[in-house]
Amino acid sequence: MGFQEIENLLKEEQWTRTTVQTYTVNSFQTLDAQIKELDEEQKTEAKNLCDKHLAERERNSIIAMYISGSIQLERKGADDYLQLLNLIEMFMENKKWNVVEMLCAKILSRSENKHALRLLSSSYEQTGREDEKFALWERLVKVDYEEVDIVRYLAVHANQKGSKDKAIGFYKKAVHRLIKRKDVSSVRSLFAAMLELEGENFGYFMSVADQVSVISKSTAIALLRDLELANKDDIDRQIECQKKMLFLDREDTFARENLIRSYKTKYKTHSRLKNCLESSALTSNFTRDVLHSIEDFETNIAFDKGTFVFQNSTNRIGRIRFIDENDVIVDFAGQSTKEGSRLSTSMAFKSLQALPKSHIWVLKSALPREKLNKKIQEDITWTLNTLMASNGGKISLKEMKNELVPSILDAKEWTPWLNQAKKVLMTNPLFDLSNNETDTYLLRSTPVSYEEKQLSVFRGEKDFYDKIKSLKDFIASKGDVESDFFFEMVKYFSDMFLEENGAFKPIVIATDMTFSSFLLLEDLVKKQNMNFINRPENLTFAMLYERVENIESCFAAIKDAELKKSFIDHVVDEVANWPKVLAQLFPYYLTGYIPDIFRQNKKTNDFIRIYKDAVENFKEKGNTLLYLLKNGEAKLWAKAGISEEQLLFTKLQLLDYTNRCIDNKKDVQENRKNAKTLMGLLFDEKDIFKYIEQGKEENAQKIYSLVANVFDLPGGKKIEIKHAISEKYPSFKFFDELMPIDKESVVPTGLFCTAASLDAKKKELEYIQHVELPEVAREIGMAREMGDLRENSEYKYGKEKQSLLNNTLRRLAEEIDRATVITKDKVDPEKIGFGTKVVLFDHTKDQEIAYTIMGPWESNPDENIINLSAPFGRALLNRQKGERFSFVLNEQSYDFTVKELTVLDF
Helix, strand or coil: CCHHHHHHHHHHHHHHCCCHHHCCHHHHHHHHHHHHCCCHHHHHHHHHHHHHHHHHCCCCCHHHHHHHHHHHHHHCCCCCCHHHHHHHHHHHHCCCHHHHHHHHHHHHCCCCCHHHHHHHHHHHHHCCCHHHHHHHHHHHHHHCCCCCHHHHHHHHHHHHCCCHHHHHHHHHHHHHHHHHCCCCCCHHHHHHHHHHHHCCCHHHHHHHHHHHHCCCHHHHHHHHHHHHHHCCCCHHHHHHHHHHHHHHCCCCHHHHHHHHHHHHHHCCCCCCHHHHHHHCCCCCCCCCCHHHHHHHHHHHHCCCCCCEEEECCCCEEEEEEEECCCEEEEEECCCCCCCCEEEEHHHHHHHEEEECCCCHHHHHHHCCHHHHHHHHHHCHHHHHHHHHHHCCCEEEHHHHHHHHCCCCCCHHHHHHHHHHHHHHHHHCCCEEECCCCCCEEEECCCCCCHHHHHHHHHHHCCCHHHHHHHHHHHHHCCCCCCCHHHHHHHHHHHCCCECCCCCECCCCCECHHHHHHHHHHHHHHHHCCCCCCCCCCCCCHHHHHCCECCHHHHHHHCCCHHHHHHHHHHHHHHCCCHHHHHHHHHHHCCCCHHHHHHHHCCCHHHHHHHHHHHHHCCCCCHHHHHHHHHHCCHHHHHHCCCCHHHHHHHHHHHHHHHHHHHHCCCCHHHHHHHHHHHHHHHHHCCHHHHHHHHCCHHHHHHHHHHHHCCCCCCHHHHHHHHHHHHHHCCCCCCCCCCCCHHHHCCCCCCEEECHHHHHHHHHHHHHHHHHHHHHHHHHHHHHHCCCCHHHCHHHHHHHHHHHHHHHHHHHHHHHHHHEEECCHHHCCCCCCCCCEEEEEEECCCCEEEEEEEECCCCCEHHHCEEECCCHHHHHHCCCCCCCEEEEEECCEEEEEEEEEEEECCC
16 A cells, blocks of 8 residues: 555545545544555655645545645644644534544644634534533633633533632633723623622722723723622722722712712711811712812811821821811820820811821831831731832832831841742732832732733833743743733744734744744643643744854843753754754853763764864853863863863963953953952962972973963962972072062053053054055065066065064054053052152262153153163062162162152043
8 A cells, every 4th residue: 555545545536426424434544544654755745646636626535635634734734734624524514423523633632723622512512512512612712812702601611510710710711801802792791790709809890890991981880880789788899889980980970979878878977077078079069070079088088086197397197186177186206295286177188198097107106116027027918018008009119128128127137028028019919010110019909810910020021031031930830821811921922933813924034032932832832731822833943943044143142041951952853963053052051961962972072172162262262161171071171182281371361361351341240250260270279380380490481471461460479479480490580570579569560551552552553454554465466467576576575564564463463452551540649650750869870860650652761751561660660759779770770769759640
């Protein structure tokens, strides 16, 4: 059997006019066996044959549709299920339910395809398998985010089965989907059903009304009336519903009358109820904005005997002793008089702020600090609720700290308390995040679920990888991965590959975000078994890899370590020259993972190249070099052709380069860390001292020459090296030793200069590089055209000039690389050094002489501008005013006293 047999079956089907009724499950199993015998090339031929047969001969050929669809399904093409879905519908029309179920199961073994789920559930419904139908519907609503009717049926079914929590979950899902698509006409019936099941969850229902009001105010008011009626025994909830109705419709006289009635019930024992109603015009002046009337009433009604108040002008907390329509008497904390402070009622309302007993300021004034400190640390939920309620329903982290530290919490107690508080802020449904203000939290009268809050966090993240972290946090904290909120997060990543209709979106250029989305979705489906997630099954890592422009920069941009690891695994599995690629990626994933892959695959020789490259390009690959020095295999350095001496010299060169980067404010934090590591390797682990001890005197000369030129190396370290060399070679002559060793620690190294000098040298380098060298090259070219080069003086002169310019260019480049700009604020005015002018008394000549100390680029001996690196300059270095000193240089004796010392203005 095989390809030829399939061709024969197609012809036989056409001749005999085989109908749907003649096919059984066994018929398709026979076809499966024949497909299995084909290799990949034959499958391609068979599919092409079937597609051609469907297009040109018999568009309803069952055999062609099944074979083409099955092969396509295996290969996960863009239209994986089309042929099989069409086939299922044909058998459904003929009520061949066993074949329908077999074909649906075939598709569902590959993916939770919503069309297959829907067709299979219809089959179950037709055959009376109700329980299996509802189980299938539960799978369907996980992958079809737009489906609402089936969600409603699931809610009713769950309620009938006595699964109250499950029913509520489905009702909420249906409401959420209706609101999301702005179809609120059906919300009220669901709202009413939920009120019967979960009427006590007042906050949720208010939240639904809020969301609906954005789409339809009239529908929202209808929901609020239902909610008001359901809470007829709770006066505070009724007031909240009535106020919300008036907020949506200021002309709702029914809601206004009910609100007045509710206020009278709530404040029936209040001494000033009648006056507050009249002064607010809530009961009489129907021309005034009702919201202003409500605000005035609630402000005034808050003032009563025993009410705590805050006086803004004095920052004092007090309590009302007496109040009538004319006067208010307040006892302020710390007040000496027994009569209290008397204010007119109108003045009191303007200058005082009524505070509830639970306000944080009241608590601070009434409770001992130790007691309040203990309460705040033990009951974080209460604390957050108190702080937000005291601050108008919202508070930022900065405002929290100002309120608690140091009045209640010590500074050291703040950070551990805040870490716990952040967890509560994310998990408590009454705390929400502000959409507009950073690190600001809201106290909600209506609870927000953890899933909804996390979706808000996800939406608010601007950085792509912060969104990935937010989604991972959702999963780690056991958020409901079957909720629509989670689906919306996942959809953000799947939308990179799929169109609205589910068709595959072609990828032109693969970026780090493309790879990260692909790997994230793959992880969710394959490792975390979320088969309901919609992902591009026909897309492979290898296909993305072919569309990346720069693999190194793409990989480096991936900020998630787990995704980087997955990226590496795919490279090994799907990229032919993976050793070369991993060598490129290693600097951006400095862990033992990549070396282990090379080791396990016996590709160590390929990995050795990384060692050699790290040494040869130590400036660009400094982090890689340090990682290999600390974690690599010592024997691999030798295999890479790197001697211990070369490695030591490279460490010193890298230290010099790193210190210069720090001085130039380049990646300061990272370079300081690297400098510390290098100092540890060279000095703490005795690399330099071992080299001196085990080598020859010429090695000591080499090492000291390098050490002396390491920029910003502590002088004490140089003394240690000198001491070690002197111990080993007592007669060793140090090239820079012109004074006693105790002064050596403060002799600077490197090339010091002014900013103007550095700029001039850079311009000189650019002139040579872009003007003189190109001109010489043209001259050499013209001379070459003259003929015999052996007798061509113009050619020889041109080559000599070119060589001289190249040497000058290299010298300038090296000096500029070593240069350190010194500014006036870096000059020590107490010691002779770069940027100082000194007046010396010459005892041998009995006269004064002035010198200016600068660097090699600014020095001019004819004008007494001395290079601090020259022998004479080093002899003057670090001398202080009033100090007398002498030295011998080039067999001439000098005897000076420092008379004056000033800092130059440069």
